[in-house]
Amino acid sequence: MKKVWIFLSLGLAAWILVNNPIVNKYVASIKQSALPAAKQSDPLYQSIIKHASTYEIPPSDAKIDRVWKAIPGYNGLEVDLEASYKNMKKKQVFDEKKLVFIQTKPQVHLDELPPSPIYKGHPEKPMVSFIINVAWGNEYLSEMLATLKRHHVTASFFLEGNWVKENPDLAKMIVSAGHEVGNHSYSHPDMKRLTAPMAREQIKKTNEIIEAATGAKCFWFAPPSGSYRDETIKVAHELNMKTVMWTVDTVDWKKPTPEALINRVMSKIDNGSMVLMHPTASTANSLEQLIKLIEQRNLKIGTVSELMNEERIIK
Known part of the structure; x- marks a missing residue:
């Protein structure tokens, strides 16, 4: 039971971090400071960075559910800045349809959960x-x-x-x-x-x-x-x-x-x-x-x- 609570606590902490606007703003600033000077001044690139957090989805950790027992994790989505910029560079206009995403892994995986039966997959997976x-x-x-x-x-x-x-x-x-x-x-x-x-x-x-x-x-x-x-x-x-x-x-x-x-x-x-x-x-x-x-x-x-x-x- 102690291990289960540790998994749940870690999952809650991760959720708070990825959904915290202050944390998101800090991450965006790190991305910004790491850019070459040309892209720091490129309006299109800056627009992609500005909008990226709107489309990003945090990954979901595997967990032990009170009813459904073991539930697998599910990847999140993060905007691939370089690939998205390349898609929009020709017209120099931000277009959400041309955003490119990469999948981000959960921190807790199904294999890391304690032994438990599985009754269903992740509730967000169609x-x-x-x-x-x-x-x-x-x-x-x-x-x-x-x-x-x-x-x-x-x-x-x-x-x-x-x-x-x-x-x-x-x-x-x-x-x-x-x-x-x-x-x-x-x-x-x-x-x-x-x-x-x-x-x-x-x-x-x-x-x-x-x-x-x-x-x-x-x-x-x-x-x-x-x-x-x-x-x-x-x-x-x-x-x-x-x-x-x-x-x-x-x-x-x-x-x-x-x-x-x-x-x-x-x-x-x-x-x-x-x-x-x-x-x-x-x-x-x-x-x-x-x-x-x-x-x-x-x-x-x-x-x-x-x-x-x-x-x-x-x-």
Whole structure:
């Protein structure tokens, strides 16, 4: 808990600094004094410096949220003075459309947080992820993969180790299609009831089988049915893995109609959402329309790794 408060305190201090007008003015004066004499007297360059702070966005540190647990950081934006000046130099007129930005990194990153489950991405990142847990449903996988390919969408498939052992070709097909694979335990147990050695065995054995079958390494662990305890998260952390939950549940195993499934998802989806699904008839029949509706909301669809990285999406 002490570490968490230190992270929160550092984040608050950083926020105060980057949002303090006195600090911003001081930084601008440093930039000004470091300029060559020609640019110190150039009205266009001075105009870019003057307006820069209006468009800059401070980075957001990774943090432990009271409700959503671990939240990744998100890059900020800073005006690239030289590139922006070069863009506007010909007409010698300030034009905000010609500003060039560089991304600035947070001070606290997801990897630096104490072990904690992840339920969503950063709330300012206009991206969502499909989390597809696979322990059965082979008959629907090909159709789902075809739909994802048709719409140029990549998803994160969390594979049960025993399923991969019995279906190595299907596991290879998922990876060959460009999708990310994660660990969904070996035999789908209730992880909350397992001792630490038993949990470690479930995760390690699955990692080994997935890598042997597909060549892909797993960095994300999704406990079956979302069941875990603190020790489960720590075991995954010791294996250099992060535990992934979900933001929105399709509840597709209850065989909802496509309309019901789509309404359930679209009524809850937002920046950073992770949508839980399985290879079922309900999801296979809903997937195409779901992708279209999500993209109509100007939300990108990417893997869990893409959602968790700090790269800012520039609209």
